[in-house]
Amino acid sequence: MRTLQGCLASAAVLCLLTAGCGTVARNETSPSPQNNSNVRAQQTEPRAKAITDSKSVAAHLEALAKGIHGVKNAHCVIVGNLAVVGIDVDSKLERSRIGTIKYSVAEAFRKDPYGVNAIVTADMDLSERLKEIGADIRNGRPIQGFSEEMADIIGRIVPQMPRDTIPKDEHTEQSMNKQAPKINKNL
Template identity: 25%
Template sequence: MKFSIFTLGAVLLLATGCGANDNQQGQGGMDNNARDVRYNADYDRGMNDATDNNMNNYDMNDGEPYQINNDNDTNRDNNDNDNNNNDDMRVDQNLKGKIEKIDGVKTAHVIVTGENAYVATVLDNNQKGEMTDKMKEKVRNVVKKADNNVDEVYVSSNPDFVKRVGGYVNDIQNGKPVEGIGQEFSELVRRVFPEGR
């Protein structure tokens, strides 16, 4: 008798443990918060390099001097300091010369990306501290007057900005590989001009 009760108890325990939890069967959207795993072959997350043909943009590097295309710009946006990279980057010696004629400016480096111009200035010895808003406005006016395609002008005499932009200018002019310069430059711009100006 003890054996039959033990056997019956074991069978009931086994049947109870193997029973299915059908509480949510047939109820759409009830997946116990499980998420499907997705595997994407796009390891670089759309960050094409300079050797790609970049089918997302309308044009490719057309061989213009000192000009590169940044393949991350799938929407043809210009740099708006919101992680959009520029579709071209060029050094503008003409603007540099005009800016250096402004009283108080010793030297300048100018990089133009799309409709934006970035001006790094070194002030004359008589100038103390950062550039004044009045001087920045003079630089903006000179740039916009000289290049009708420029909508926004970002000006700084921050020593780190001047040094880094000067390095980019030299690299571009000397024909050094500029892969990755677009992303580095965008990060620099976001840091120096967090408010967009």
């Protein structure tokens, strides 16, 4: 009886092995896109177009952003092939709603060859600064206007540490020391 069960088990294992090997052999003979140079993938995403006319591209992206529900106004600045777009939304909206509107603008830009690599911000201060940079560019002061606004932006980002301040003169320092409370340095 044991030999019969052993033979049946051996036969079952042999069948499984041959069936498994047959499957591997069939998969190896099927055509593979990696091995076939005639198979081409079609790009579904728009490719970014080189920006040659920054004024018209800025106007185009502003109009595209303004077409999104919830966007009151948009300001675009082009630097090389990079577009930075600030959107104005109702300041009374909740953050989550503002984020949704910003995402909708980015989604619309994703489908546009000029907007696919754009940066979108809904920050009110940055949007206002982009508006001022755009006005400076239109008024013929692109470099000076840009550098002034960048200095203002960096000034907001970099914190001012009290220990880094230097009094203007000794008289100012002495008057500040008289008004300042005494600190016990032995603590």
